[in-house]
């Protein structure tokens with residue numbers, strides 16, 4: 001059990017006051033130059049501290065039997081993934097908003113309801129209704145920083161939504177992570193988790209200690225507090241007796257102090273887990289119509305994290321970073337339930353959540369309109385508690401959980417609307433590092449130095465040491481050891497792996513048979529141990545089963561293995577054949593498509609080919625006809641030439657033998673030259689030679705005209721070869737190519 005130590009005030013140093021101290025932080029609002037004058041008078045951010053009126057010291061004896069996280073199940077929250085990257089947040093930030101959809105639960109599956117939300121893995125920050133009616137509000141795309149689908153793990157929720165804030169808290173920024181959503185939507189599951197899937201709180205604690213282990217140049221002082229807000233009453237979950245706490249105005253404007261809150265110093269992860277378990281046992285839960293273990297209160301887990309780098313001073317005083325990490329599990333908004341008590345609780349829950357919504361909406365309006373408005377922080381204890389953070393003094397991350405079911409669409413929409421309002425709030429958190437002699441870590445260091453000096457001084461004294469002085473020295477040393485263990489460094493923080501190694505060390509048979517019994521442990525703790533042991537047994541049984549299966553699956557002998565491999569090969573062949581068949585299928589289809597497309601063109605081409613063949617036949621006919629005609633012409637030509645020769649002969653003999661025709665060589669002939677026949681008188685069909693011969697004969701026009709041309713005609717037939725003589729064949733010739741049926745551009749089809 002976690003034991004509480006006596007108050008810090010010791011008899012050795014009465015000058016040091018151990019009055020509960022609140023870290024003296026100086027918070028300045030950064031006002032952008034572009035802001036209006038109204039915006040410049042933005043309310044001064046409050047000091048984020050919660051005053052400790054009652055200090056609880058950590059156990060002087062560190063418990064040696066360390067359990068794993070969540071019920072000591074041995075499942076230690078893995079921090080391996082936490083080493084990846086180095087998350088950083090800018091000092092001026094918007095609220096980081098993550099939406100997580102939980103899986104359908106049994107009731108929803110039984111009622112056959114569908115998951116209504118659509119989230120594409122490609123757009124990891126967009127969410128919309130799968131069947132939203134177009135043009136309506138249902139069709140809206142909701143955009144956040146990240147949307148986590150139903151199969152997401154708590155580890156991814158932590159990495160997405162809280163890790164950067166834990167790191168920022170270590171670096172001196174107040175950081176707040178809270179879960180908001182309808183009842184039974186998975187807030188507690190996300191923050192607390194299960195043995196196999198630790199939630200954000202255990203992962204944050206692991207991460208805190210992991211970061212301390214990796215910060216060799218810094219010292220830390222970790223404390224933890226746990227409170228719940230139930231029916232507008234604040235209850236301390238870590239005080240020995242249930243105790244109601246009150247809120248008070250701090251010294252600075254906006255500062256809120258929780259009077260009497262227990263803060264326990266912690267030195268190891270398992271100490272924090274034990275405190276959390278203790279708080280969870282006390283937390284008000286109850287069965288409702290929707291959740292068998294519904295949180296009936298808002299719960300706040302806080303770890304103030306003063307840290308310093310030894311030697312980093314300002315005006316001679318050591319600098320200390322003072323910040324707080326708060327993780328808040330809000331009760332879920334809910335409808336009227338069948339239980340009277342639950343209804344009374346529900347009224348308070350809904351009232352405080354309504355005020356939170358109102359506050360967020362005002363802050364969002366103030367950010368967008370750059371003006372100052374009244375923010376109703378005081379209308380509920382929840383908003384008063386959150387006032388220092390919401391008014392801009394902290395970096396905030398909110399994880400909004402929704403149900404996937406169609407039964408809860410309206411509530412989910414309301415959660416998403418709240419989440420969007422949060423995105424509009426502007427934060428201006430500042431790193432809190434100051435030279436504060438009153439910082440608790442500084443006080444501890446001072447006390448360590450004084451105790452060391454005192455012990456050295458006593459060692460140097462050679463006087464005889466009395467029994468009382470010996471006892472006093474032992475107390476001094478014990479106190480020194482205690483204080484040293486509270487200042488956490490990379491050197492003195494235990495690593496979970498070392499703890500596990502310790503657990504793995506073989507125990508002696510006696511120890512195994514009779515494990516150490518701790519009668520001081522609560523029933524709940526013992527039940528958790530039992531549950532963890534059962535889980536271990538189940539895991540080992542599963543492992544055994546797996547190994548057996550693997551053993552059975554091993555090849556019995558080489559021959560059998562060969563047969564198996566042959567079977568495998570033939571199966572693979574069948575698959576390959578099948579595959580080829582399937583491959584052939586698409587090519588057949590492609591061929592059919594191509595054939596369909598080309599068949600029309602092929603038909604057209606065939607028609608054109610037919611026409612061309614007809615044309616070729618006609619051409620042949622033409623050629624034959626022309627050749628015939630040519631032959632006829634040639635024979636007629638020869639005939640005509642014969643006729644001309646006959647005429648020539650006849651004319652010559654007629655002219656030379658008839659005495660009435662004058663001889664051209666006689667002198668009479670010379671006298672009648674103007675009556676001589678001209679060449680043109682003989683018409684075109686007589687050759688020039690024959691015409692000249694005729695003229696040479698000296699025949700006069702008068703003589704020639706007297707000739708009996710009729711007789712001539714009768715004797716030699718017609719000498720005329722008219723122009724129309726070609727018509728006979730020309731009429732039959734095919735000259736017009738259009739009769740082939742071709743048109744311009746048809747050439748390309750070949």
Ligand SMILES: Nc1ncnc2c1ncn2[C@@H]1O[C@H](COP(=O)(O)OP(=O)(O)OP(=O)(O)O)[C@@H](O)[C@H]1O
Pocket residue numbers: 101102103105150181182183184185186187188189190291293294295296330331332333401
């Ligand atoms: N992501 C998840 N994966 C598996 N189970 C989940 C998940 N989220 C929630 N559940 C289961 O749904 C049930 C309700 O979850 P939980 O108690 O965390 O809801 P809640 O929002 O905290 O409800 P309430 O406001 O009433 O306290 C629990 O049985 C829890 O185990």
